[in-house]
Amino acid sequence: MLGNRLGEWMKTYGFLLTALALFVSAPALAQAQAAPEGTPANARPIVLHAARLFDVESGKIVTPGEVLVEGDRIKAAGASVEHPAGAQVIDLGDTTLMPGLIDAHVHLFLHPGTAEDLQTVVESVPERTIQATLSAKADLMAGFTSERDMGTEGAGPADTAVKRAIDEGLIPGPRLRISGMAISILGGHEDAIGFNPEQHVLGNADYANDAEQIVETIREQHKEGSTFVKVYETGRDQMVPAGSAPCLGDPVCALNQLGPQQGDPEFWEFHTPYQYTEDQLKAAVAEAARLDTNVGVHDQGEPGALFAVKAGVASIDHATQLSDVTMQLMKEKHIPAVPTFTIFEYFADHAPTPEAAAHEHAMLDYKIHEFKRQVAAGIPFAVGSDVGPFPHGTQAREFELMVKYGMTPAGVLQADYLNGAKILTWQNEVGQLRPGYYADVIAVPGNPLEDITAVEHVQFVMKGGVVYKEQGVASRE
Numbered sequence: 001m002l003g004n005r006l007g008e009w010m011k012t013y014g015f016l017l018t019a020l021a022l023f024v025s026a027p028a029l030a031q032a033q034a035a036p037e038g039t040p041a042n043a044r045p046i047v048l049h050a051a052r053l054f055d056v057e058s059g060k061i062v063t064p065g066e067v068l069v070e071g072d073r074i075k076a077a078g079a080s081v082e083h084p085a086g087a088q089v090i091d092l093g094d095t096t097l098m099p100g101l102i103d104a105h106v107h108l109f110l111h112p113g114t115a116e117d118l119q120t121v122v123e124s125v126p127e128r129t130i131q132a133t134l135s136a137k138a139d140l141m142a143g144f145t146s147e148r149d150m151g152t153e154g155a156g157p158a159d160t161a162v163k164r165a166i167d168e169g170l171i172p173g174p175r176l177r178i179s180g181m182a183i184s185i186l187g188g189h190e191d192a193i194g195f196n197p198e199q200h201v202l203g204n205a206d207y208a209n210d211a212e213q214i215v216e217t218i219r220e221q222h223k224e225g226s227t228f229v230k231v232y233e234t235g236r237d238q239m240v241p242a243g244s245a246p247c248l249g250d251p252v253c254a255l256n257q258l259g260p261q262q263g264d265p266e267f268w269e270f271h272t273p274y275q276y277t278e279d280q281l282k283a284a285v286a287e288a289a290r291l292d293t294n295v296g297v298h299d300q301g302e303p304g305a306l307f308a309v310k311a312g313v314a315s316i317d318h319a320t321q322l323s324d325v326t327m328q329l330m331k332e333k334h335i336p337a338v339p340t341f342t343i344f345e346y347f348a349d350h351a352p353t354p355e356a357a358a359h360e361h362a363m364l365d366y367k368i369h370e371f372k373r374q375v376a377a378g379i380p381f382a383v384g385s386d387v388g389p390f391p392h393g394t395q396a397r398e399f400e401l402m403v404k405y406g407m408t409p410a411g412v413l414q415a416d417y418l419n420g421a422k423i424l425t426w427q428n429e430v431g432q433l434r435p436g437y438y439a440d441v442i443a444v445p446g447n448p449l450e451d452i453t454a455v456e457h458v459q460f461v462m463k464g465g466v467v468y469k470e471q472g473v474a475s476r477e
C-alpha cells in the first residue's frame, strides 16, 4: 500500500527528487527510493565481509566476520556465512561489523547555535522540521540506525512527519521512536520561566498537572502519532554548597554561592525538585501500557528517580543522582539509566560566562562521581547522548565518555544494543546481528574493544538492507 502511494507521489512531485539528490548520495538515494520500509531492499542477496564481527551476546570479537543480508533482514551472521549464487559480496577490509548503533536519547528538532529554550521562541515549526530532517541524516551517517527522540521541544507533533518520511523512504534517517512533546507541569522544567509574563512565551512541553490530565495528554499525543511517552520528572537543577539552602530557581543566587571549593565534588550537594508523584507517574505508565508502549523520563535525581522507578518507567534519563534504594530497584526491575554525559560535557565547555561554566563543571564532576557509584552498584545502563544542543552526528562520543568514566568497551556496547533495543521495544528487531533481525549493519575501523573511539569513525552504514554510506570498501563482486 505504501509502495503504491509512493509511486503516485513520485510521479507528481518528481521535481523534488532533484532537490533530494543534493541531499542524499546518489547510490543511497537510488536504493532508498526503491525500498520503502518493509519491502525487499535488494533483489540480490548481499554478503558483507570484514576482518572482525562484534558478537553482542557474548561481548566478544569473532574473526573474520560475515553477514548475509536478504531483503531488509539478516539471514545469517558469524565468522562465515553461506554465499548464495548471485550474491553481491562487499569486502570491508580491516573493519569490524556491528549492529547499527542505538541512541536512546536524541532531539532531532534541536541544533547548536541558538539557545535550546529559544529555538521554539524564534524559529517556526516548518523551519525546525527542515532542521530535523538534516539531523536525522547526520545521525544515520554516523551509524545510528535506531533512535528515541525525547521530545520535539516546542515543535508539537512535527516528529510524526519526519518519522513517516523516513519510514516511506523519502528521506534518510534512523528508525524512530517518537513522543511528540514532553509532558510537564505548569511552571515546571523548561517552562519559559523568566520572560516578561505579558509576552505569554510558550514552554517546550505539553502541560499536565494531575493524573487525569496526564492520561488526556497521552491520548492526544497518541492521536497525533507519538509512539512512546516522555515525561519531565525533575527540575530545575542546582549545585549548592553542602548544608546551604537551594535557591528556589533563582540563578543569580545559585551563582553567588560559588566559592573556592567549586572543584571539589564532596563540597557540593545536588538539588532537583520532583514534578509528579509516584501515583501520577503510575497513571502515565498504565496509559502507555494500554497503548503497548512505555514512558521515558527526564530524571536528574531524588526523590523523583525513586518515584519513577517505583512507577515502572522504561528508563531513567540523565540519572545524575540515584539513591541506594533506587539503584536496588533498578537492578531488580531491570530499568536502565541513560547518563547523557556528552550534553553535560558540552554545556560545561560552552557556558556563556565563567560563573555558569563553574556551575556546569561542578555538576559534571558530581555526575562522574555518582556514575562510578552506579557502575559499582551494577545497575543496567543504556546509551543516550541528548544530541541536538551539540551537533548531530557527533554523539558517538557518549560511548567514549562512558568508558572513560568506568565501563568496559564491551559493557558499553552491550548496554547500547541490548538495553537500548529493549527501551525502544524493538528487542527482537534491532541491536544484534542475528537471523530475522533488521539488516542494520555498520563497519568501524579496527577493533572497538581495543579502542572504543572506533565508533566515532563509522565507515559503512546499512539500514534495512539499504547501503547509505560506504567508505573504504576493499572490493565488491
Ligand SMILES: [Zn+2]
Residues within 6 Å of the ligand: 105, 106, 107, 150, 386
Ligand atoms: Zn533531552
